[in-house]
Amino acid sequence: MSDQELYLSAFPTTFGWCGIIGRDRCLRRVLIGGRDRDEILLKASDTTTSSEDWFAECRESIQRYAAGEFVDFSGFEIDLTPFTPFQTQVLKRVRQVAYGRTASYGQIATRCGRPGAARAVGGAMSRNPIPLIIPCHRVIGSSGRLTGFSAPRGLDLKQQLLDLEQRTLFSGH
Numbered sequence: 666m667s668d669q670e671l672y673l674s675a676f677p678t679t680f681g682w683c684g685i686i687g688r689d690r691c692l693r694r695v696l697i698g699g700r701d702r703d704e705i706l707l708k709a710s711d712t713t714t715s716s717e718d719w720f721a722e723c724r725e726s727i728q729r730y731a732a733g734e735f736v737d738f739s740g741f742e743i744d745l746t747p748f749t750p751f752q753t754q755v756l757k758r759v760r761q762v763a764y765g766r767t768a769s770y771g772q773i774a775t776r777c778g779r780p781g782a783a784r785a786v787g788g789a790m791s792r793n794p795i796p797l798i799i800p801c802h803r804v805i806g807s808s809g810r811l812t813g814f815s816a817p818r819g820l821d822l823k824q825q826l827l828d829l830e831q832r833t834l835f836s837g838h
Contacts, residue, residue: 671712672719675705678731680825685723686713691742692723694794698822727797733833735764738798748792751777755789762803765834767827769807787813802826 671693675684682699685692686709699705706715723741730736739760745753758776762768768776770783770790779785786804791813793801802823806812814823 671710672716673709673713674717674719674724675702676724676728678728680731680822683727684709685720687744690720691744692795692798693744695796695798697796730797733829735833741798743795743798752789752792755786756793756799759790759801759804760799762800765830767803767805769805771807773804
C-alpha cells in the first residue's frame with residue numbers, strides 16, 4: 666500500500682477519540698485514546714483525507730469493543746509492508762493473543778523462534794501502528810507487570826483495555 670490516497674475516520678469511544686487510517690478495507694494505522702478529534706487529526710499523516718464513512722465496519726467494531734462487547738478483530742486486513750520480516754512475525758504473533766489473555770514479551774519471542782529476544786519483541790511492538798487490531802496491550806512483562814505502551818495515557822490506558830476485556834469475559838458478552 667502506498668502512502669497516497671489514505672483515508673482517516675476519527676470517532677469517539679469510551680476510552681477516548683480513535684482514528685483508523687488506510688484505504689479500501691485495509692488498515693495502515695489505528696490511533697487510540699486521544700483527548701479530542703483534533704488530536705487524532707494532528708497525529709494523522711498529511712497524506713490522509715478525512716472521511717467519517719471510511720471503513721464503517723471497523724469503526725463500529727472498535728466502538729462496540731470500547732463499549733464492552735467481545736469483538737474479534739482478526740478478520741480485518743492490515744498493512745505491515747514497512748516492517749522487517751522479524752517485526753512482521755512479532756506483530757502477527759501478537760495478533761494471535763486471545764481476547765482477555767496476556768502473553769509476555771519472552772513468550773512472543775519464543776513463539777517467533779527467537780527465545781531470549783524479548784527486547785527485540787518490545788522494539789517491534791513499540792512500532793505497532795495498529796493497536797487493538799494487533800493487541801499489543803495484551804503483552805506484559807515476564808513478572809506480570811505492565812510495561813511499554815505508547816498510546817496516549819500509556820500504561821493507564823493499557824490497564825483500562827485489559828480490565829475492559831476481563832469484565833466482558835466475566836459478564837458473558
